[in-house]
Amino acid sequence: MDRIVITEQEIGRAETPVLPVASDPQGLQPRLPDPVPLWARLVLAPLILVLPLLCLASLILRVTTRKRTPRELKAWWSYLLTLLIVSGFVSTLLVIVSFSLSWAPAPDVVGVALSGLDERSHFPALPAPSTMSGVELSSTLKPLVLLASPATRRWFSHSETMSGILGAALILQADSHGYLLATARHVADGEDWRAHHGAQKVMVSDGMNGWAAAEVIARHRQLDIALLWLQRREGSADFRQPVASYRSVETGEQIFVIGHPEGLNFSVSNGIVSRMPGNDVLQISAPVSPGNSGGPVYDEYGNLLGVVTSKVDRSLDPEAENLNFAVSTEALLHESDWELVGGASTAQNGYLDFIHHVQVQKLAAHSGSR
Numbered sequence: 001m002d003r004i005v006i007t008e009q010e011i012g013r014a015e016t017p018v019l020p021v022a023s024d025p026q027g028l029q030p031r032l033p034d035p036v037p038l039w040a041r042l043v044l045a046p047l048i049l050v051l052p053l054l055c056l057a058s059l060i061l062r063v064t065t066r067k068r069t070p071r072e073l074k075a076w077w078s079y080l081l082t083l084l085i086v087s088g089f090v091s092t093l094l095v096i097v098s099f100s101l102s103w104a105p106a107p108d109v110v111g112v113a114l115s116g117l118d119e120r121s122h123f124p125a126l127p128a129p130s131t132m133s134g135v136e137l138s139s140t141l142k143p144l145v146l147l148a149s150p151a152t153r154r155w156f157s158h159s160e161t162m163s164g165i166l167g168a169a170l171i172l173q174a175d176s177h178g179y180l181l182a183t184a185r186h187v188a189d190g191e192d193w194r195a196h197h198g199a200q201k202v203m204v205s206d207g208m209n210g211w212a213a214a215e216v217i218a219r220h221r222q223l224d225i226a227l228l229w230l231q232r233r234e235g236s237a238d239f240r241q242p243v244a245s246y247r248s249v250e251t252g253e254q255i256f257v258i259g260h261p262e263g264l265n266f267s268v269s270n271g272i273v274s275r276m277p278g279n280d281v282l283q284i285s286a287p288v289s290p291g292n293s294g295g296p297v298y299d300e301y302g303n304l305l306g307v308v309t310s311k312v313d314r315s316l317d318p319e320a321e322n323l324n325f326a327v328s329t330e331a332l333l334h335e336s337d338w339e340l341v342g343g344a345s346t347a348q349n350g351y352l353d354f355i356h357h358v359q360v361q362k363l364a365a366h367s368g369s370r
Contacts, residue, residue: 035075048087113233116209123239127301138268144171145258150190151201162203168259168295173354174239180350181228183294184309188226217347218338224309225327229347244303246330257286259295280328282306288324297326
């Protein structure tokens with residue numbers, strides 16, 4: 001077979017000529033109309049404010065556009081997906097703002113003092129010279145009990161208001177500077193009270209004259225009890241709550257409890273001291289419920305025996321029946337067991353003055369019994 005030789009000139013003549021490129025390639029493609037018309041965009045766009053309606057509209061469009069071309073389906077679903085993403089962010093923001101404004105009912109008035117307390121011309125003289133009936137005790141001692149709720153800061157706001165926790169607080173002492181109050185630590189600090197330290201405000205009210213912000217000035221290191229300080233703007237009526245030592249309380253002694261069980265404000269219940277388990281704890285038979293925490297336990301003379309702190313929850317222990325507990329007021333008198341908060345010297349001096357007054361009363365009572 002003869003060899004075939006192809007020269008470079010022949011290869012050049014055989015190359016395919018290059019066609020000229022159009023100067024406007026877009027002009028070769030006709031512009032197609034937008035699959036999502038303008039009127040549909042204007043109708044659907046406002047639905048980003050109402051996510052459920054937007055979801056319903058998307059479901060309807062999914063059914064009605066199922067026979068469209070792939071290009072039209074892609075355009076519709078791209079637009080709807082964009083709306084759903086934007087609506088999700090908007091709905092989340094609206095929920096956050098709504099909760100921040102309405103999580104707890106706003107107090108009528110929030111201040112640093114309670115005018116209802118300041119304007120009182122006198123407080124009850126305690127202890128009573130003789131045992132009081134339930135009616136007498138209720139009318140005499142109810143004015144010494146307050147509503148209490150740990151303060152919480154509203155989102156997007158510097159104002160403070162009540163949280164979802166409601167309990168009670170009681171007046172231990174009133175002087176020209178302010179009011180020394182006692183309550184349960186879980187009422188003052190909320191659910192994480194065991195780990196809570198530092199400054200904390202507690203909203204308090206007498207039930208008639210708005211709310212005021214008291215400050216936590218001391219927390220007991222082991223027990224569920226705290227001390228509060230509420231400033232005073234006017235008035236001069238003095239008061240010091242007489243307290244009973246732990247050793248003076250007797251099993252079977254008649255007691256009264258005042259608090260706000262399940263939001264039934266200033267309810268009174270009675271019972272007896274069921275047991276003295278030690279460690280400054282009283283077991284009582286007077287019925288208590290959420291809202292009683294931080295409330296006082298009084299004897300028939302108006303002496304303070306303890307502060308309500310807990311009960312055995314029947315949902316956790318169905319066999320439990322009316323097992324309720326309070327911290328003895330003896331715990332108030334041991335300064336070394338308390339963790340003082342902040343540097344409010346006036347408030348801490350009020351606490352020390354209260355301890356001193358109680359000790360003087362004890363010495364006087366002991367001397368008189370000889």
